Amino acid sequence: MNDITAAFGMAFAMLLDLDRDLIEIVGLSLRVSFLAVGLAVLLGLPLGAAVALYRFPGRTVLHALLTAFMGLPPVVVGLVVYLLLSRAGPLGVLGLLFTPAAMILAQCLLVLPIVAALSAQIVADLNREYDEQLRSLAAGPGQRLVTLLWDGRFSLLTAILAGFGRAIAEVGAVMIVGGNIAHSTRVMTTAIALETSKGNLALALGLGLVLIVLALTVNLAVLALRDAVRPSHG
Amino acid sequence: MVTRRIFLAGFILAAMTFPGLAAERSIVVASTTSTENSGLFGAILPIFEAASGIRVKIVAVGTGQAIKLARNGDADVLLVHHRPSEEAFVGQGFGVKRFSIMYNDFVLVGPENDPAGVRGLTDAATALARIAAAKAIFASRGDDSGTHKKELELWRAAKVHAQAASGQWYRETGAGMGATLNTASALGAYVLADRGTWIAFANKGDLGIMVEGDARLFNPYGAILVNPARHRHIKAAEGQAFIDWLISPAGQQAIADYKRGGRQLFFPNAD
Numbered sequence: 001m002n003d004i005t006a007a008f009g010m011a012f013a014m015l016l017d018l019d020r021d022l023i024e025i026v027g028l029s030l031r032v033s034f035l036a037v038g039l040a041v042l043l044g045l046p047l048g049a050a051v052a053l054y055r056f057p058g059r060t061v062l063h064a065l066l067t068a069f070m071g072l073p074p075v076v077v078g079l080v081v082y083l084l085l086s087r088a089g090p091l092g093v094l095g096l097l098f099t100p101a102a103m104i105l106a107q108c109l110l111v112l113p114i115v116a117a118l119s120a121q122i123v124a125d126l127n128r129e130y131d132e133q134l135r136s137l138a139a140g141p142g143q144r145l146v147t148l149l150w151d152g153r154f155s156l157l158t159a160i161l162a163g164f165g166r167a168i169a170e171v172g173a174v175m176i177v178g179g180n181i182a183h184s185t186r187v188m189t190t191a192i193a194l195e196t197s198k199g200n201l202a203l204a205l206g207l208g209l210v211l212i213v214l215a216l217t218v219n220l221a222v223l224a225l226r227d228a229v230r231p232s233h234g
Numbered sequence: 235m236v237t238r239r240i241f242l243a244g245f246i247l248a249a250m251t252f253p254g255l256a257a258e259r260s261i262v263v264a265s266t267t268s269t270e271n272s273g274l275f276g277a278i279l280p281i282f283e284a285a286s287g288i289r290v291k292i293v294a295v296g297t298g299q300a301i302k303l304a305r306n307g308d309a310d311v312l313l314v315h316h317r318p319s320e321e322a323f324v325g326q327g328f329g330v331k332r333f334s335i336m337y338n339d340f341v342l343v344g345p346e347n348d349p350a351g352v353r354g355l356t357d358a359a360t361a362l363a364r365i366a367a368a369k370a371i372f373a374s375r376g377d378d379s380g381t382h383k384k385e386l387e388l389w390r391a392a393k394v395h396a397q398a399a400s401g402q403w404y405r406e407t408g409a410g411m412g413a414t415l416n417t418a419s420a421l422g423a424y425v426l427a428d429r430g431t432w433i434a435f436a437n438k439g440d441l442g443i444m445v446e447g448d449a450r451l452f453n454p455y456g457a458i459l460v461n462p463a464r465h466r467h468i469k470a471a472e473g474q475a476f477i478d479w480l481i482s483p484a485g486q487q488a489i490a491d492y493k494r495g496g497r498q499l500f501f502p503n504a505d
Contacts, residue, residue: 086306086307086308087306087307087308087465087467088305088306088307088308089306092307095467097308098262098291098293098308179262179291179293180293180294181262181291181292181293182276182291182292184289184291185291194270194271196412196413196416197267197271197409197410197411197412197413197416198271198273198412198434198435198436199412199415199416199419199435199436199437199438200436200437201416201436201437
């Protein structure tokens with residue numbers, strides 16, 4: 001129990017204190033996860049919408065794969081990305097292993113199925129709702145996709161936030177491809193794992209609480225932004 | 235839509251700028267959890283980095299994984315603690331030359347109530363045989379690390395096939411030194427640990443040192459430059475500069491100066 005109460009004190013002190021190391025680690029966590037989610041959104045929204053709207057060979061299999069891969073084990077993704085980026089691997093010449101870019105790639109692979117599968121569901125529902133209207137406007141397939149993504153943007157935010165939650169919280173993938181290098185690739189989750197292994201349990205839990213506050217802040221900010229721009233229904 | 239495209243372009247641009255950070259003069263060192271968890275690198279690396287301008291990036295994993303990373307050319311320098319593996323690494327042409335850096339020793343740690351009655355023994359193999367006979371819980375790293383390899387050597391010396399009891403009194407955690415100490419602390423288990431990590435470990439609970447001083451518990455660390463003839467991108471000059479500093483009087487002094495609670499954790503022994 002002592003460690004738990006001490007952790008709250010430490011988390012509070014860390015947030016007040018904002019020492020340089022903590023800011024660096026928090027900053028890298030946010031940068032890596034934002035960029036990973038950004039890339040996953042770029043690829044995942046059109047992919048999900050395409051799966052929802054178009055008929056093409058292998059569509060059902062692709063849909064099933066996306067849904068199943070929402071639960072990809074991070075450590076497996078980390079291992080695959082390591083084998084790709086290792087100097088002995090096919091992409092070794094890029095020299096990306098143990099850099100934030102490798103961590104972004106790994107997290108992007110984790111987030112992509114979540115964004116794509118959830119947006120497929122959202123777009124499919126909207127498509128049923130607006131089908132007649134779109135038909136009467138004689139919208140082409142491309143136009144239909146863009147229109148439905150735009151109309152569903154507020155619901156799609158939830159899918160994006162789910163992806164962000166996955167990215168910011170995972171440790172298995174970034175540990176392997178980032179290497180948890182101090183002042184280089186150490187993020188919140190790998191720092192928590194390191195402090196736990198040093199036996200600094202209160203500090204580790206304190207960092208965990210800071211991470212939760214961080215995730216909460218991002219979610220609140222996104223939801224506040226949504227409410228600010230969403231046309232009121234009154 | 236236009237603002238959206240600008241945002242997307244920004245994402246891609248920002249992603250592209252990341253690899254640029256790696257342009258600084260730096261090396262990657264594959265090393266063990268014991269050197270990282272004990273806090274040694276945190277203490278000595280700033281001294282080297284200030285003197286040389288070379289940034290040292292430590293990837294701390296078990297000795298087995300560290301050697302695998304170095305074989306694949308994913309590290310410039312290997313710094314581990316299992317001499318037979320290190321000599322094989324050099325012998326197979328993956329490394330240039332092994333340099334002795336420092337040593338400490340392993341200790342057999344156990345719960346205060348000492349159910350196997352091994353406290354004060356100086357023969358590690360006898361102690362393990364007693365633990366097996368008492369079926370007292372033993373937490374093994376089980377991760378092919380240097381400490382794990384040493385533990386397996388000691389079981390062989392004790393003529394006990396501990397893995398036959400895996401899942402019963404013999405618990406393989408498959409984790410790093412710190413994580414395994416956390417497990418032992420919670421279970422009240424015996425565990426083999428390097429002294430450096432043990433001294434620095436903050437969650438000892440009622441664990442204490444039971445057995446120490448056996449010559450077989452000697453724990454030497456060696457550093458090896460990964461062979462640039464195998465991997466052309468290896469930063470040979472910078473990597474060798476780091477090894478040269480470790481074995482120099484300044485590096486050896488920095489290692490000797492690192493203390494926790496007034497106790498020295500590693501003893502320099504460069505030739």
